[in-house]
Ligand SMILES: [Fe+2]
């Protein structure tokens with residue numbers, strides 16, 4: 601399958617578990633698009649509602665625990681940014697309802713813009729911190 605969005609190298613945090621989570625999320629978003637593109641709207645909706653929303657919550661909680669575990673000083677602000685992300689991803693779900701792959705593709709591009717920005721600018725900083733402290 602052609603990847604619609606990709607986790608490029610510049611988005612790696614250097615924290616293996618978090619990078620794996622991000623890659624999984626990207627692959628799940630691509631999968632949703634693929635299902636819609638194949639006209640499997642029902643399946644796309646179910647996958648998004650049952651798997652992606654669950655996974656996002658799982659990842660954000662895991663990331664917050666990780667930041668806590670290394671005593672990362674910016675974790676409170678980071679947690680607030682995650683609240684925004686929950687909104688961005690919920691908005692994306694609305695575009696699956698239309699069953700229009702192009703509408704979803706556009707919304708996904710916007711959501712991915714936000715997410716890539718978050719990973720590249722916000723997530724990467726805990727990676728730098730962990731590296732500076734010799735924790736990874
Ligand atoms: Fe984050």
Ligand SMILES: [Fe+2]
Nearest residue numbers: 622663719723
């Ligand atoms: Fe993250």
